[in-house]
Amino acid sequence: MSLAVVTLAAGKGSRMKSPLPKVLHTLAGKPMLGHVLAAASALPEAAQHVVIGHGAEQVKAMFADSGVTWALQSEQKGTGHAVAQALPAIADTAVVLVLYGDVPLIRTETLEKLTAIAASGALGLLTVTLEDPAGYGRIIRNSNGAVQAIVEHKDATEAQRAVQEVNTGIMAVPAALLKKWLPLLSADNAQGEYYLTDIIAMAVADGVVVEALQPASASEVEGVNDRIQLARLERIYQAQLAEALMAGGVALADPARLDIRGTLTCGQDVFIDVGCIFEGDVVLEDGVRIGAYNVVRNSRIGAGVEVESFCHIEDARVAAAASVGPYARLRPGADLAEGARVGNFCEVKKSVIGRGSKVNHLTYIGDAVIGEGANIGAGTITCNYDGVNKFRTEIGDGAFIGSNSSLVAPVSVGAGATVAAGSVVTKDVADGELAVARGKQRNISGWQRPVKD
């Protein structure tokens, strides 16, 4: 069986009140459509088709490298019409799985079961039972419990509206049957649309078995029409991620105060305090402790590292037993060796901080290589930029940079060298030398301060 996944994403999403097409709004940092495609791509041999309309160019551009076959539905004439736009590119022998770009939490396991039904020649339909079914298509069953039809809310009688089992819209159907049924749809209904749901009655009339299946959780089939629903699903999804982390042995101070927008991989005995955000691919090795209110993006934090509160860490590597923060910023290319320390109000960019070296207070280190066991005093600045070009600073093992020094790159300070506090270093300092580069102190005795008249 080949599988053709058809994801509908042509709708406008006007209730988002946004120029961005609805399916590009993000959940856990990823467009909703991306979640749907990811769930479907885990199915064996899945070819992805996406029906686009509103914001088609923007959607295509965002998923340019995804291998999706696009079908344009320039006018939204209903879900049946939408699926029909994708059919010409699909073989008769395929199974078609219909998904929705605004139903982001659907799980692969559920889709596997549904496609298995269609692979046997039946129609697999995903339904849920809701406390309040208003607005949804109702599942109409006969006295034997067999599904007979779906009736849209607007077309339903009072008795039909009492039915609480509703259509999620997600279904799996043999392509040959869809190709037979879709041209037979009529728009003669309350909304004047070609309803995909009308194929259920056609299946029954043709003696095709309709098998209804329920998802493990109702959140899998919840759609997003506005930002309130999107935020609700975000919380549900984040809770699932937090539970998976805890099940894997991670200690979370509060599973409700953690956001993961990407992949967070943790070793043993990792602790994460409240208010942290992890983006992209982040690895926290064994025993890492992340303090409160940290943002960590695409970084690897080594075993036993403590990241104290309020740090911003991006595209950085922190080796084992190093310490970071509070209030540190590690920018792309920051590379802290084992046991290095970067403390409060320090910024490090594209620089190596050698083993055991300390950059503890109010410092900017950019385009620098610092050796082992060096001490960078408070307020040290690597002047790496002349307004056009960037230059490197090298600081040797065991060097001591006095407070409030400016190191004007390109410049090097040798191993064991010392820079006196308040220096502006423009010339290389050899190993073991002391550089003093500041105005000489002059004391004037008998000095009278000005006085007010």
Ligand code: UD1
């Ligand atoms: C649809 C189902 C309904 C089900 C509900 C679940 C139909 C006729 N009804 O109703 O039984 O309970 O979903 O949420 O199928 N879309 C297009 N092109 C179109 C029309 C829709 O791409 O021409 C897309 C929309 O962007 C949306 C999805 O299909 O993502 C559902 O369309 P919508 O009009 O919201 O269907 P409902 O009225 O909610």
Ligand code: CA
């Ligand atoms: Ca809808």
